[in-house]
Amino acid sequence: MPKKSLVALAGALAAATLLAGCGGDANAGAGGPKLALDAALPTEVPDGVKIVVGDPTTEKALKLSGQLGKVDKFVQFANLSGGPQTTEAFRAKALDVGSVAEIPPIHATWTGLQVKIVASKFRQDALNHPIYELGIAPGVQVKTLPDLKGKKVAFSPGQAQGALVLKVLKKAGLTKEDVKLVELPSTGDVYSSALSAKQVDVAPIGGVQIKRYLSKYGKDGAATIRHGIRDDAGHLYVATESLEDAGKAAAIRAYVAAWGVAQDWTDKHPKEWIDGYYVKDQGLTAADGQWLVDNAGHPDISGDWSAAIERQQETIELLAQETGNDVIQAKDLYDLRFQSVAPDAIKAAGAGAAK
Incomplete structure (x- = not known):
């Protein structure tokens, strides 16, 4: 099948x-x-x-x-x-x-x-209160959206996080061919775990996962950046x-x-x-x-x-x-x-x- x-x-x-x-x-x-x-x-x-x-x-x-x-x-x-x-x-x-x-x-x-x-x-004031931020794996240098070029990015087709990735690439002037999309389910803490294990370089993470990811891995160089898109x-x-x-x-x-x-x-x-x-x-x-x-x-x-x-x-x-x-x-x-x-x-x- x-x-x-x-x-x-x-x-x-x-x-x-x-x-x-x-x-x-x-x-x-x-x-x-x-x-x-x-x-x-x-x-x-x-x-x-x-x-x-x-x-x-x-x-x-x-x-x-x-x-x-x-x-x-x-x-x-x-x-x-x-x-x-x-x-x-x-x-x-x-x-x-x-x-x-x-x-x-x-x-x-x-x-x-x-x-x-x-x-x-x-x-209200949606750009200052996004649902997702882009989680950056420890040791990966991504400060701005164009820095995504060449990076491994978590991607979930058919879900909000997947659409956000496509919107982010468009805003950065990039295409899917400029990055490596890694298909992963966006449930639970899958994206946070993939980032910490360096399975991916970048992944949209939301809710309390943002706080927990930074608390747990910030000391190792993990970070998040805002994407500036309504989500x-x-x-x-x-x-x-x-x-x-x-x-x-x-x-x-x-x-x-x-x-x-x-x-x-x-x-x-x-x-x-x-x-x-x-x-x-x-x-x-x-x-x-x-x-x-x-x-x-x-x-x-x-x-x-x-x-x-x-x-x-x-x-x-x-x-x-x-x-x-x-x-x-x-x-x-x-x-x-x-x-x-x-x-x-x-x-x-x-x-x-x-x-």
């Missing part, structure tokens, strides 16, 4: 295993009235409707904020997130909503899946067929509203979020949690997606050029009926709290 087929099969089996453990079944609660994709979103969730959501971070935020009761009647959470897992779960018809970065909706579409983005979150997109995307079920569409709308309130709550309650999520749920130290909160800045959940769509189109055109896929239209990936759902919910929650 070809290597790519084996990888796809492994991803599908992993997703299926995770969903089986969570009892996820996106067919449960289906069968509601047909809804056109340009029809107004229904606002009442019928009894018996269920949607399966892969968004474990928001699940915790809803619990900590006391908001879970608003959606738990119709939301079943699956403990999965990220592009490969959610794409395979969509393909298996075992998921309705996934939480991902910028790239998975693009690649899902290229593989024949029909998906739509229904919520988007960015970071802050975070989306909820859904299987289009779920939006064509009126009951599920109403449930997805309600979940997006709760999602928005949860993002706002974590921003306004950093101490509770650090203790309840980073420390008690993720097993990090309070110092690591504080570092993550400080470096993330504040969320930007806008009711106008036009700038996001423009940036997404630039990404699509770059990836299409590098991968040989057809250029698709970013605007077709977004369901604009949801554009104001999350920000309106945040405003309503704030107005209610002020009374």
